[in-house]
Amino acid sequence: GDSVTQMEGPVTLSEEAFLTINCTYTATGYPSLFWYVQYPGEGLQLLLKATKADDKGSNKGFEATYRKETTSFHLEKGSVQVSDSAVYFCALSDRSGSEKLVFGKGTKLTVNP
């Protein structure tokens, strides 16, 4: 079945450091890919998305590129801020299979001043 694998956390960085959170997926068809962010005590919010190969999603300085050849959708940011501290989830929705929205386990990011 469909699945998403994220790098294990937690990740701790200093302000202005470069961030990469790895995400790889397994899908029977051709999925849409998403990154969500969850701040403490809140629900998940969509951060960015990509719907086809080589698409780049971007928002708030975060980017991720849909790589079909490596089945990956890694999240990057060039310079993190303390306010980016949160849990980040990679997710997919497979177009040729079930309509489920499948999530990875999440990666907790802490950014120190």
Place this chain on the structure above:
Amino acid sequence: DAGVIQSPRHEVTEMGQEVTLRCKPISGHNSLFWYRQTMMRGLELLIYFNNNVPIDDSGMPEDRFSAKMPNASFSTLKIQPSEPRDSAVYFCASRGQPYTEAFFGQGTRLTVV
């Protein structure tokens, strides 16, 4: 639009009691998801509906859990009887089109003592 609305935000109940969680999806959305989030298991999909019809309930833990969607603007998740291991944050999410992003509510934090 007010977004996905869940109630209550917090629920504390005694083991053996019935618990009902409620969700109002975004108007016009025709898919609704119930997720459970714990530290141990991360974000688990319990059940999802399309056009008020349950499509996949394979994630429902056991017969103590049931979910209904009597109309397009309301869904419930019921646990009867509740057990301490049911303690978690329960999220409802809705989606307007297949394979697109879902929008999450703020969640209900359930504590069973």
